[in-house]
Amino acid sequence: MHDPSRRLPGERLFSLLLVALSLFLFYEATKISGFEGLSAPGSFPMFATGSMVITAVIVALQTVRLPESDEHGWRAILPGFVIFMAVMMIFYALALKPVGFLPTSFVFLLISTKVMMRSSLAKAALISALSLALVYVVFRLIFSVLMPEGIVPEREIIAGMRSILSGGGQ
Amino acid sequence: MKSKLLGAVAALMVATAPALAEYPEKDIQGIIQWGAGGSTDTVMRAVTPHAEEVLGGKVVMQNMTGGVGAIATKYVGAQDADGYTLLMGAENPQLYKVMGLGDTDYSDFTPINIIARGVPLIVANNDAPFNNFKEMVEYVQAHPKEVKFGSTGPGGLPSVVTAMLTSEVELPVTFVPYDGDGPALTALQGGAIDVMPAVLGAAIEGVKAGRMKVIALVDVAANPALPDVAPITVDYPGYEKYLPWGPFFGIFVKNGTPDDVVQKLSAAYGEGVKNAEFVSLIEGRGFTVLNLSGDEARSFLNKWQSVTSWLVFDAGIAKASPEEFGIPRP
Amino acid sequence: MDFAHFFMSWIDLQLLSLVAIGTFAGIYVGAIPGLSVTMAVSILISFTFSWEMYDALSLMIGIYMGGVYGGSRTAILLNIPGAPSAIATAMDGYPLAQKGLAGEAIGLSTTMSAVGGFVGIAVLGFAAPAVSEFALTFQPRDYLLLAVLGILLVGSLSGESLVKGIFAGALGLTIGCVGLDPLTAQERFTFGQIELWGGISFIAVMIGLFGVSEALQQLQHVDSEAVKQVIRRIVPQWSSVVKYLPISMQSSLIGVIIGALPGTGGDIAALMSYDYAKRVTKNPEVPFGQGAKEGLIAPEAANNAAVGGAFVPMLTLGIPGDAVTAIIIGAMFIHGLNPGPMLMIERPEMFWFILGALVLATIFMLIFGLTGIRLFVKIVELPRAVLFPLILLLSIVGAFAVNNSIIDVYFMLGFGVLGYFMKMYGYQIGPVILGVILSRLIDDNWRRAIISDQESLPRLFHGIFTSPLSAVLMIAVILIFVSNTPLWSWGKRKLFPAQP
Structure with missing residues (x-):
């Protein structure tokens, strides 16, 4: 795994980003209530972000001094599949609200399974549909979590189904 | 096979068609402002099944908490x-404007039902060296900053009740903030705080069991749940102008909702609350059922907002x- | 005869099967990240509205007990804790699974969860009034010290670099501050966005850091074969149960106390007893973090013991010990009871009924836990290309479900990516979650304590050293703090030079 005596590609950048993030958050923390008193709402955030700044700076100084690792390239940090899935998830998150849960999730599962399994489209579609059905039944039907509906009028369909079922039962 | 499937879809369409004509044609979402297990949550989950029966539809309730x-x-x-x-909410939005928490309140919503109102009371730790409101005021004034009052943040019930009290008497106390009356009443029993203004329903069981004592009932009349406690107005008639006052629970829809839908919902919840x-x-939890809708509910909301907003403003805890906001002085 | 109600759920076939169904369902609710016992129980309130109260309670108690245990399943098999209380379980459970010992690990954790469950129930049954009075004596400063004790765990969770561990812990504390300050309604790190007023959901952070980042990490080796699990033994040997019994009993007691304190629950209990086990185990067979069985047993025993603990203040005083008992109190109201200090006097049979149902649920947990393993372990043997997209989907739905908020989904994904890089560059995830869990506890109680002492630090310390409870906690804080610094090993060398 991670070898503390060598610097991985991107590690220096990451440690500097964390310093920047910590400084920014510390600045935000000082704006909450200023140095009003021990019990002010901003005191604890200043303590927490202050600790972040100090430790982030120490880590960054340590990291910069480390010799560069020769055996790992960028590929080791970000293999193709990881980038692929991260991009997929960004698209998923963006599409979830406007398009709705069911279509977005199906496309997400379909593409990721297809690409990673290198299987036929039909097989990937079957697997995706099964997974999605499972998630849908558990979350939407049993736990009543109303995922964004988007373009599928789910609640009308469910109410319709329910009225048919109860109608059939009478 | 294909034709059979199409037939089934068509049948589904036909079957749902008549339902489309009439509200509710799909599940209704009920958004509860407070967390699971709290009093708002309990009240909403208890009344809704009764309303569903009248409504003939399903209300899926969800908690969406945060930001008071x-x-x-x-x-x-x-x-x-x-x-x-x-x-599905409580009284808090009526104070958002003066508390600097945004520019909405219930005037952007149409009340379906104002279900019930709570009665505030002031309880104290059993070891506190005072037994009634008069003694408390004297003790507090003799020992400034020493008595610890529980509070639940600006705009919460304890802050409003304290504002009301300080409009007539001076109360130099230390406020220890908690994130709800439950944790504060727990702290009261452990001695971390001495006095807590709370809603009767939250404190009643502790009072009955003798784990805390009542200092004052902040209402104009004695409460059937605590028949032996005299209302605060007996000794301090000055409070009559604010009372009766209390937190409330209500169900709302956004303004602009069609009248027939509002009618139908109001009728359903009106039945449910009855x-x-x-x-x-x-x-049993010490709340007073109100069951208000329409203009009655609207005028209740307006009066509540005007009394409370000015109260907290005059006490100096309001931000604006x-x-x-054009809220008239009562 | 009120005590007879203890057996009510045992002899009534309907109640018996409701407890069984609840426990079974609870295991799966607990195992799926994003489905929580809190959610399940609050949905059951509407669902069981028209039921008899005993029926409703049986189902809820089953779900509670099963759910707390179920979180360990995915923690061990996938390194993705299904629930916050299983975070500590993953630290040594997952390394065991990687060695192909998932069956044994699950068997052992099941048995010790049951031990913890029974210890919790025993304390509830025999000492509830005393324990709840003790819990009430905790003042804000004691909660503060307890939380500081918790945050010192960063020392145990940091891995290769303590500085990186402290950074991660401080990041967690900061995340926990986001939102409207619950005490003053002041905006903190909200950047003017109302969506952030409620804060960043702790579950969303957990799912992102553990679920998504783990899935991404494992995708690096998408083509490699899953570790083949050898399932020889599931029911642990008697000798190993006996061997680990002391540590599980001690962890259970930590679990009961922390569970009984209003405001702390199974997640903190599990982490604290993990740390405790790490400190008291002198020579583990395998180092902690690489599959030490003590590190698996301690949190599992503690989190199930915390269930019994959470019922202690609830049944004696009507004060919820955690989020789930808070909802059960609501359910009891709806069914016409008045949970409070009078409940034990007016309706003592309720106490015995709940106690009996808890014992029954623990027994079912043991049975279902030990029998379904083969099937469950198959999950990890699924092709990664099927498993990981599904995990990501579950993570997204789960993060949404916590508070029905799309913002939580974005945060979850953001923390997933952050967690991926943190793991890559040698930062541990554990301290971040620890920070998020403890942030409110520290912040709120620090402010309450210092306000109560009129903003005076000398008064606060005077209070700490004049109260026995606070003094004990303070000494523990000092000892653990010193033991994490070089001063300790230096002093130890000086004092005991002969020791190997």
């Missing part, structure tokens, strides 16, 4: 005004003057 209810309020305000999203089981549940 502002997140749920904003969410419902952003949905379509079609009556499929209900806001249900005998529900009434005994809610009165009610005048800025």
Whole structure:
């Protein structure tokens, strides 16, 4: 795994980003209530972000001094599949609200399974549909979590189904 | 095979068609402002099944907590005004404007039902060296800053009740903040705080068991749940101008919802609140059933907002003057 | 005869099967990240509205007990804790699974969860009034010290670099501050966004850091074969149960106390007893973090013991010990009871009924836990290309479900990516979650304590050293703090030079 005596590609950048993030958050923390008193709402955030700044700076100084690792390239940090899935998830998150849960999730599962399994489209579609059905039944039907509906009028369909079922039962 | 499938789809369409004509044609979303297990949550989950029976539809209730209810309020305000999203909340939004928590309140919503109102009372740790309101005021004034009052943040019930009290008497106390009356009442029993203004329902069981004592009932009349406690107005008639006052629970839809939908919902919840089981549940917790809708509900909301906004403003804990928002002085 | 109600759920076939169904369902609710016991129980309130109260309670108690245990399943098999209380379980459970010992690990954790469950129930049954009075004596400063004790765990969770561990812990504390300050309604790190007023959901952070980042990490080796699990033994040997019994009993007691304190629950209990086990185990067979069985047993025993603990203040005083008992109190109201200090006097049979149902649920947990393993372990043997997209989907739905908020989904994904890089560059995830869990506890109680002492630090310390409870906690804080610094090993060398 991670070898503390060598610097991985991107590690220096990451440690500097964390310093920047910590400084920014510390600045935000000082704006909450200023140095009003021990019990002010901003005191604890200043303590927490202050600790972040100090430790982030120490880590960054340590990291910069480390010799560069020769055996790992960028590929080791970000293999193709990881980038692929991260991009997929960004698209998923963006599409979830406007398009709705069911279509977005199906496309997400379909593409990721297809690409990673290198299987036929039909097989990937079957697997995706099964997974999605499972998630849908558990979350939407049993736990009543109303995922964004988007373009599928789910609640009308469910109410319709329910009225048919109860109608059939009478 | 294909034709059979199409037939089934067609049948489904036909079967749902008549339902489309009439509200509710799909599940209604009920957004609860407070967390699971709290009093708002309990009240909403207890009344809704009775209302569903009348309504003939299903209300899926969800808790959307945070920002003293502002997140749920904003969410419902952003949905379509079609009556499929209900806001199930407490009194807090009526103070958002003066507390600097945004520019919405219940005037952006149409009340379906104002279900019930709570009665505030002041309780103290059993070891506290005072037994009634008069003694407390004397003790506090003799020992400034020493008595610890529990509070639940600006705009919470303890802050309003304290504002009311300090309008007549001076109370130099230390406020220790808690994130709800439950944790504060727990701390009261452990001696971390001495006095807590709370809603009767939250404190009643502790009082009955002798784990805390009542200092004052902040109402104009004695309460059936605590028949031996005289209302505060007996000794301090000056409070009569604010009372009766108390936190409330209500169900709302966004303004602009069609009238027939509002009518139907109001009728359903009106029936639900009348249900005998529900009434005994809610009165057992020390709440007073109101069951207001329409203009009655609207004028209740306005009066509540005007009294409370000015109270907290005059006590100096508000961030903005009610005048800025056109809230008249009572 | 009120005590007879203890056996009510055992002899009534309907109640018996409701407890069984609840426990079974609870295991799966607990195992799926994003489905929580809190959610399940609050949905059951509406669902069981028209039921008899005993029926409703049986189902809820089953779900509660099963759910707390179920979180360990995915923690061990996938390194993705299904629930916050299983975070500590993953630290040594997952390394065991990687060695192909998942069956044994699950068997052992099941048995010790049951031990913890029974210890919790025994304390509830025999000492509830005393324990709840003790819990009430905790003042804000004691909660503060307890939380500081918790945050010192960063020392145990940091891995290769303590500085990186402290950074991660401080990041967690900061995340926990986001939102409207619950005490003053002041905006903190909200950048003017109302959506952030409620804060960043702790579950969303957990799912992102553990679920998504783990899935991404494992995708690096998408083509490699899953570790083949050898399932020889599931029911642990008697000798190993006996061997680990002391540590599980001690962890259970930590679990009961922390569970009984209003405001702390199974997640903190599990982490603290993990740390405790790490400190008291002198020579583990395998180092902690690489599959030490003590590190698996301690949190599992503690989190199930915390269930019994959470019922202690609830049944004696009507004060919820955690989020789930808070909802059960609501359910009891709806069914016409008045949970409070009078409940034990007016309706003592309720106490015995709940106690009996808890014992029954623990027994079912043991049975279901030990029998379904083969099937469950198959999950990890699924092709990664099927498993990981599904995990990501579950993560997204789960993060949404916590508070029905799309913002939580974005945060979850953001923390997933952050967690991926943190793991890559040698930062541990554990301290971040620890920070998020403890942030409110520290912040709120620090402010309450210092306000109560009129903003005076000398008064606060005077209070700490004049109260026995606070003094004990303070000494523990000092000892653990010193033991994490070089001063300790230096002093130890000086004092005991002969020790190997």
